[in-house]
Amino acid sequence: xxxxxxxxxxxxxxxxxxxxxxxxxxPLKARIDDLVREGKARIVVDLSAVDFxxxxxxxxxxxxxxxxxxxxxxxxxxxxxxxxxxxxxxxNLDRILSPYATVEEARHGW
Amino acid sequence: xxxxxxxxxxxxGFAVPEELDxxxxxxxxxAADHPDVDPTDVMLFETAVIEIAxxxxxxxxxxxxxxxxxxxSIDDERIAAELYDTGQEFTPGMGAAMPGEDAESGRGLPLAxxxxxxxxxxxxxxxxxxxxxRRRGHVxxx
Numbered sequence: 001x002x003x004x005x006x007x008x009x010x011x012x013x014x015x016x017x018x019x020x021x022x023x024x025x026x027p028l029k030a031r032i033d034d035l036v037r038e039g040k041a042r043i044v045v046d047l048s049a050v051d052f053x054x055x056x057x058x059x060x061x062x063x064x065x066x067x068x069x070x071x072x073x074x075x076x077x078x079x080x081x082x083x084x085x086x087x088x089x090x091x092n093l094d095r096i097l098s099p100y101a102t103v104e105e106a107r108h109g110w
Numbered sequence: 111x112x113x114x115x116x117x118x119x120x121x122x123g124f125a126v127p128e129e130l131d132x133x134x135x136x137x138x139x140x141a142a143d144h145p146d147v148d149p150t151d152v153m154l155f156e157t158a159v160i161e162i163a164x165x166x167x168x169x170x171x172x173x174x175x176x177x178x179x180x181x182x183s184i185d186d187e188r189i190a191a192e193l194y195d196t197g198q199e200f201t202p203g204m205g206a207a208m209p210g211e212d213a214e215s216g217r218g219l220p221l222a223x224x225x226x227x228x229x230x231x232x233x234x235x236x237x238x239x240x241x242x243x244r245r246r247g248h249v250x251x252x
Contacts, residue, residue: 055217
């Protein structure tokens with residue numbers, strides 16, 4: 001998987017593409033950890049180009065969310081597709097990772 | 111139509127991360143041949159099959175040497191998959207609750223169970239045989 005990274009100043013947007021799964025989740029989680037360590041703990045994961053997520057991808061998002069919050073930041077997700085939304089709901093994670101429609105909405109207040 | 115419905119889609123290979131794309135591709139092919147199947151059914155079934163395949167990839171021993179065979183079929187009632195793998199005997203913790211919000215792992219099997227109407231694992235000779243079925247039009251538990 002490839003992902004783009006955009007540092008917008010007040011937050012960093014990560015834009016993974018394709019399958020967010022056991023292959024691609026660990027490197028993205030490692031990057032989130034690095035960002036948080038660098039003090040960039042406001043992160044938006046733009047899921048507009050992700051067509052499939054598995055439980056490893058969910059784990060990476062939750063791990064990233066916890067790391068960001070521990071540093072006083074947050075991790076928000078934007079533009080999730082149908083499969084991602086369904087999986088978030090089935091795992092009850094939509095309660096703590098509610099999907100924002102767009103990156104613009106997700107970054108609100110940052 | 112009966113002939114088409116009886117078709118079985120098969121993929122074989124090593125249970126390694128790179129082969130997960132083959133699983134996705136086989137499901138996509140089966141779905142494309144059956145345009146009457148609700149995309150939501152395909153999407154949820156794919157989610158379950160990938161979680162089980164992930165399990166084999168992650169925990170199957172000896173690592174990198176486990177082989178698998180996936181068979182998919184679609185008929186008027188259901189989508190079904192049989193996954194055979196040569197990994198060690200495995201006793202899954204079926205029926206476990208969905209982990210809490212903070213957990214970073216442990217959701218794979220509960221997620222698969224939530225979207226399937228049937229999931230079974232049987233050890234036959236030196237092979238694990240997973241059987242997964244989703245009834246078409248089934249409304250998943252929210």
